[in-house]
Amino acid sequence: MTSNVSPVSLDRATPPLAIELVGIDKRFGDVHANKGVDLTVRKGSIHGIVGENGAGKSTLMSILYGFYEADRGEIRVGGVARRIRSPGEAIAAGIGMVHQHFMLVEPLSVIDNVMLGAEGGPRLAAGARQVRARLAQLAADYGLALDPDAIVGDLPVGLQQRVEIVKALVRGADVLVLDEPTAVLTPDEADGLFRLLRILADEGKTVILITHKLREIMAITDRVSVMRRGEMVATLDTAATSPAQLAELMVGRRVLLRVEKAPAAPGPVVLAAENVVVRDARGTARVDGVSLTIRAGEIVGIAGIAGNGQSELLEALAGMRPLAGGTVALEGRALSPAERDPAALRRRGLLHVPEDRMRTGLVPAFEACESAMLGFQDERRYGAGALLDRGAIVSDALERMEAYDVRPRAPLLKTSKFSGGNQQKIVLAREIERGPKVLLVGQPTRGVDIGAIEFIHRRLVALRDQGVGVLLVSVELEEIMALADRILVMCGGRITGERLPGETDERDLGLLMAGVAERAA
Amino acid sequence: MEELSAAIAVFDSGVRLSVPLLFACLAGLWSERSGVVDIGLEGKLLAAAFAAAAAAHATGSAWTGLGAGVLASLGFALVHGFAAIAQRGNQIVSGVAVNMLAAGLTALVGNAWYGQGGRTPALEGAARFEPITLPGAEAARGIPALGPLYADVLSGHTVLVYAAVLATLLTAATLKRTRFGLRIRAVGENPAAVDTAGVSVPALRYAAVLIAGVLCGFGGAYLSLAQAAGFLPQMTAGKGFIALAALIFAKWRAWPALGACFLFGLLDAISIRLQGVSMPGIGLVPVQAIQALPYALTVVLLAGFIGRAIPPRASGLPYVKER
Amino acid sequence: MSAPIEMRRWADYVLVPALAVAAAFVVAGLVVLAIGENPLEATALLLRGALGTGEGVGFTLYYATNFIFTGLAVAVAFHAGLFNIGGEGQATLGGLGAALACLHLDFLPGWLLVPLGALGAALFGALWALVPGYLQARRGSHIVITTIMFNMLASALLVYLLVNVMGKPGSMQPETPTFASAAHVPFAHEVLARLGVTVPTTPLNASFLLALACCYGVWLLIWRTRLGYAIRTVGANPAAAAYAGIPISRVTIVAMMISGALAGLLAVNEVMGVQERLLLEFTGGYGFIGIAVALMGRSHPVGIVLASLLFGVLYQGGTELAFDKPTITRDMIVTISGLAILFAGALDGLFRAPLGRFFAARRKAGG
């Protein structure tokens, strides 16, 4: 399917334009997010947009969707200039958008979410009937099956994204914007999505796709635009470019897309889990009897579709969740419940880079220097007794920011004012620089740009070489393949397979992640 | 028989006491479901009670009184809405301010008009809402148990009491079954989702806040035109806050709100009845203990049975697109 | 970098409230007009009454003392993400604690009795806040309700005790006997008199200094101690607190107790300082104003002191106003306070946005 690009390349002869953005300019306070950006998108094409974190991609698209209003610039849809001041007007102009951060009402059902804003009449019952029919039809046409009455909050991210796409389609969008849609999908799911996008494009709909994954750009887009620091630096035919070229355009310098690392020299087991069971508030087992070991000086990667218990396992190992069963041993000594307190574990050299930096890893409202001591606030270096030593805190934070090239180097700036990648660097600087014995890492490069990814990956490998045992949880198979010395695959709260990176590929892992292979084996 | 009639009387009084709470509670429900926290219920009740009494006294008509009450309450609702929605101000402060403003202005204006320290003259006849007897109430009285229940508890209340039940029904139905209700439910949980769906967040929130204003208007009018006969400064005596408690009790749902408010009314009625009654074993319980009973029970219930009540996720947070 | 931030801070804590209060006065002026008085004259009377005379200043500061205590109480809870409406009840219990100490330890010398009285006030206030704090932390009961309920319970308890247990025999007034002279908290006019300065008699007493000390203490606690760091983390981001291994429910309870203790200290000013006996309703609604004070003061001691002074001025100036203009009753004070809270606390955007632009322009101009 994905290979079938021919029809598009044919009608490239006289391509009508679906979208034209001219001189779009947008400021957020001090941040100049878009600087006179131009963009033209051909009808019936799949148009990729890449760029570093904070380059201004989401902002540009949010402007096209009327979510933000541009300070300056013009929007043309199908050749005619349009004033799009609100999402309502964008929808009316046939534009639909799947946002990077989903715009769903979690406590409501799928159908309620789909209907919201397009209820078709003051009484819900009437509209609901039609929407159900439409849902059934979309399921038939595109395989976008959804249980209309499921509560969105209970759905896995993959399905939540499906709800977002269905929302756009039900509203009859001709132009579909997707902002980093694959960040939360497995390769299979991603391919599924791409197949769908291709069908839509062939039907004459226009797709704009924002992503950080050059693999995807190369695989599916017809043309690609590159943004950097709020400016549009290039728009190219995908066929006529290469990942390396794109990466260089994005970051403004060469980046090597692969981490070279020496083979691991594993030492003694530093962390061992035995039949670990973790239950959620409802009492269902999210982690269901997992056993694993991590040796000094190796990186163990856990692959899996988001929401299959990796997060819970990680938090349980870090002492943030009680164990419903099983034991965890640190350096050969089983830990008592009392010892499994996060603070206590930290003191014993088990450090943790959480999956969700904004929710868990940092305090957005704090000054950067205060976020940079989170979890270590009791250390003497930050002051004796009950009192904290401001000077020490700031200088310590400054050192870490230097070491990890956090920009801007402003320990007193609010954490929330830093860009995603920079926030991630703050967390890493805090945990890694303490010379851990064991490091638990969740999604270290989620939503982080290539430049930063390269840096982070190097650090993790360096850490391994210093003899630290690293447990890496990531939904990015590329990342797992690139870093891990041993790969465990999780599905439905169990470990469904163990592989060595040499002797596996993404297909193989994908099957394990889907829980298929297990049954096969 | 003694016990029965006593019980009936207590229920009857419980109904009366719970009505202002219910109006205020529903008001809070609308406001908070749309994401606007409202601790200004007390103030709106008070303003409405005053305006209603004043207008009823001037025109001699309870209905114009009701109208005036609603208008006054709407005025304060608009102030709160402007602060919370347009200005993205702190909703709690704005609520506190509304309460103080209402307390001050009612007394001030009332004094300027009637020179009785803010009290309005007593209301008579048509200027008040009189109890209405439901059809066949007298006839039904004969039937054991159910008869008196119907005749004394259900029948014989002012029209506003039945309006309160109707309001509950409408609230529940609107939220559950209509487009507007869906949007309100959504905007209280995730305004961005509503916005990106092409629906105006401010419009929805203003609508909800104004509905709250109307409901508080009814509650206030009930206080000064039905339960009492005229306005007295501070006559709401904290009902707005009890209503908030009931709202959390009811976990922001309409019918449970009715239940919670009736529970509070009943507790109050019972505590009235228990005063001076000597308990077996304990002997004569100090008045204050009895008077504290409803509050103590509330805490116990809350701690014991209700558990965590999670408010609408976006309630209290002004909606800002640009961080 | 820091200069503009300082500038904004300063504007945030001083300029914005100032403009807001001005606006409040304009609106209040209209009300005054409506009841047939001259707003300018009224304003003049109010300001002169509050700041023009030694007595006025004394009363202004006396009121401010109450507001500082209750404002700090609300603020500390806020930093832990808790909304403590229970200031009234906690202050009431504080009065009880102070009274018990002053009545039953009256054999002690003043230098010992007074601190013990203050301690009793803080302790009882803290205990009364402990229960709601505990219920919130361990049972998830909504703190707003429980604290409201505890206000009611506190007043019931106090009436019972004053009427049946601690009341002064033969007095119509439900009040305890007057405390032993050892328990006397020195008045400003007494102290100054000893220094040879004579100022008019006012209720202003040493607890004002205690209040200022508490401001410094709270600032230190919140921004310079490990406990404060924990409190702010729990308040700003509970998930992060759990990640950091901070015992959330313990911190919640402790924060509530500190908050309650601060509210309880109100009794040092009212019960020990001014009334020198425990009586009903001495909390006079200061607990509720405390909410507004904390919010207007952005939960920062400096802001709280300023907001407290503002309300002190409104209370004292308003009294003088009511004195000289019988047509303007005491309710005017409530009205003006309400307006001040509205403009300074909720409509501050009206003034903050333009100011922000102004300073931004200034900064650009400055390069």
Added chain:
Amino acid sequence: QGQAVKPAIVYDLGGKFDKSFNEGVYTGAEQFKKDAGVEYRDFEIQNDAQREQALRRFARDGYSPIVAVGFSQASAVEKVAKEFPNAKFTIIDMVVDAPNVQSIVFKEHEGSFLVGLLAAKASKTGKVGFVGGMDIPLIRKFACGYVQGVKYANPQGEVLQNMTGTTGAAWTDPVKGGELAKAQIDRGADVIYHAAGGTGIGVLRAAADAGKLGIGVDSNQNMLHPGKVLTSMLKRVDVATVDSFKAAKDGTWKPGVTVLGLKENGVGWALDDNNRSLITPDMKSAADKAAADIVSGAIQVHDYMADQKCP
């Protein structure tokens, strides 16, 4: 010919228009203003600290006599009277022992006794009610006298008692007052006496609505519901105020304690066109006889304040 007086009044927290004794003082002052044509100043305090402030303020501005309404003012009067020895102070409802203070206290229990007697006689059910504002000594004093009166007229008579609340709202909550009255009526009471300030308005209203009888307090409240208010227990603070002002004007003002009971006709019960139809001749004669006996001492009405107990 009298000397120039500058009378002033400091009301209690209840405020000028509490439909109770504060209001009584106000009416008296207005009366005096009309008769003697002398202006006066008054002030409604908002919190305890203002008592002293207001008294001192008036004294400093040369006002005298200064009437302090309510027992809560005692300590303030004591202090300020010392500071201004040549200002005259009159405190109502409390005794303050100072050379320039006149204390006026009332025998509310005697008046309450009489209305209790009338209530018992008017009651068909033998059950009567009492609704107080807050459970404090002063109110117990009212209740105690009332109960004695009821028992005197009807030894089997039963008195249902309720208090409204434990906060200031207890005095301004007509709704709660109404509910309390209704509750008592449901339990058989058909005459209800209130001592609850503004709350009492709700009590009288509820009684009237239910076709029962209410009894007013402090000032004459018969006119609130003509024919539905049996009578009102009068506490003649208005008279006391007028007398104090007059005395000051005529230069006959004397410090010391004045106890106003039935004898001094400082308390009593109201009989006017609004309730004449309700008071049968035999009720009237019984009340008058009891009054005479109390004055003569033949009937001893126990004062709760004497020992904080009620027989």
